[in-house]
Amino acid sequence: MEEVSTCLPMTEDVAWLRVDEAAEVGRVRRAATGLAERLAFPGSRVAEIGLAVTEIGTNLLKHAVEGQVLLRSVRGEHRAAVEVLAIDRGPGIVDIGLAMSDGQSTTGTLGLGLGAVARAADRFALSSTRDRGTVLTARFRSHRREADLDDGTTAGLTRPLGSEEVCGDAYAVRRAPGRLTLMMCDGSGHGPLAASASREAVRTFCALPGGGPPEEAVARVHEALRGTRGGALAVADLDLVARRVRFSGVGNIGASVIADGRKRGMVSVPGVAGYQARTIKAFDYDLPPGALVVLHSDGLTERWQPDDDLAEQPPLVAAARLLRDAGVRRDDAGVLVAVAR
Structure with a gap:
C-alpha cells in the first residue's frame, strides 16, 4: 500500500532585513504587516504583529550586533502563518527569565517587551548565549484558536x-x-x-x-x-x-x-x-x-x-x-x- 505522506505545510523565506538604522525598524514592521495582509489576516491580528515586530526591531537596534530579521510565510492547505526570526551576534541575555518579565530591560539583546511578544505569538522560542548572541522565533497564526500547521519537529x-x-x-x-x-x-x-x-x-x-x-x-x-x-x-x-x-x-x-x-x-x-x-x-x-x-x-x-x-x-x-x-x-x-x- 502506498504510504500517505505530504509536503505540507510549505515555508517560504520572504525577506532578510538588517536592522542597523532607526528607519529599518519601520521597514521591518511594514514588511511584516504587508505579509500578514497578503495572507488575508484580519486587521486586528495584523496590528498585533506590527506591534510585536516593532518591539523586536527596536531592541535589535538598541542592543544587537549584526541584527537581522527574517520574515517567513508558512502555508498549509487552507491556513497560513507569519513567522518572524530575529538573530544577532550581540552580548546575549544574562537572565532570560528576568527579560521575559514585563517592564524589564537588560544590557543584552532583545531585553524589552519580550513578554508582550511571547503573548502575542502562537509559538515562541528564545535562545541566548553570552558573547555570541540571541535567536528569537515567533509564529503568528491568523486566528488564535486555530490549530498549528505542524508539530514543530x-x-x-x-x-x-x-x-x-x-x-x-x-x-x-x-x-x-x-x-x-x-x-x-x-x-x-x-x-x-x-x-x-x-x-x-x-x-x-x-x-x-x-x-x-x-x-x-x-x-x-x-x-x-x-x-x-x-x-x-x-x-x-x-x-x-x-x-x-x-x-x-x-x-x-x-x-x-x-x-x-x-x-x-x-x-x-x-x-x-x-x-x-x-x-x-x-x-x-x-x-x-x-x-x-x-x-x-x-x-x-x-x-x-x-x-x-x-x-x-x-x-x-x-x-x-x-x-x-x-x-x-x-x-x-x-x-x-x-x-x-
Whole structure:
C-alpha cells in the first residue's frame, strides 16, 4: 500500500532585513504587516504583529550586533502563518527569565517587551548565549484558536548570497506516520537559475509517491534536473519507529546526526544532480531518540561542532544558530534540521 505522506505545510523565506538604522525598524514592521495582509489576516491580528515586530526591531537596534530579521510565510492547505526570526551576534541575555518579565530591560539583546511578544505569538522560542548572541522565533497564526500547521519537529532556513534577491538553496520535508523524509538541494551557482533548479527539485520530490527509499528519490530528482543548472542533492529518510536514518546524497550537501553531544557525518557520493551521478548509494545510520538530523549546503562550513545544548533547542532555533555561527558569506546558505522524537 502506498504510504500517505505530504509536503505540507510549505515555508517560504520572504525577506532578510538588517536592522542597523532607526528607519529599518519601520521597514521591518511594514514588511511584516504587508505579509500578514497578503495572507488575508484580519486587521486586528495584523496590528498585533506590527506591534510585536516593532518591539523586536527596536531592541535589535538598541542592543544587537549584526541584527537581522527574517520574515517567513508558512502555508498549509487552507491556513497560513507569519513567522518572524530575529538573530544577532550581540552580548546575549544574562537572565532570560528576568527579560521575559514585563517592564524589564537588560544590557543584552532583545531585553524589552519580550513578554508582550511571547503573548502575542502562537509559538515562541528564545535562545541566548553570552558573547555570541540571541535567536528569537515567533509564529503568528491568523486566528488564535486555530490549530498549528505542524508539530514543530522540522525547520529549515535559506539565505541568499549578498544582494541576490533569491536563494539557490531549497529544501522540503515529507511527513508520514512514524516517518520524516528530508530533501536539500543546492542549485549550482547562485541567483535565479540556481533557484530555478532547486525549486524543480522541491517540486519533483513532493510529487513522488510516498514510501520509496531515498536513493530512488535522489535518482528521480536527478533526472528531473536535466536541462537545469543542476546542483548538489541529498535525501534523508528518518524511520522514527525502527530508529534508523537512511541517507543518499550526490555532491556536497553536508549531513549529520547529532546525539549525545556528538556529530556523526553521513556520506554523499561525488557528482552533480542533473548532470553526472553515475553512482547513487544509500547508507544507514542509528537514530537515537531526541537526535537531530542536519542537512546543509556548502554555504555553511562543515567544520562546525554542536554546542552542548543544540539538541535541546527547537529545530528553527537550532537551524538559526547553525546559520549564524557556521554560515559563510560567499555563497547561498541553506540548513534543514529535524528532531527524531
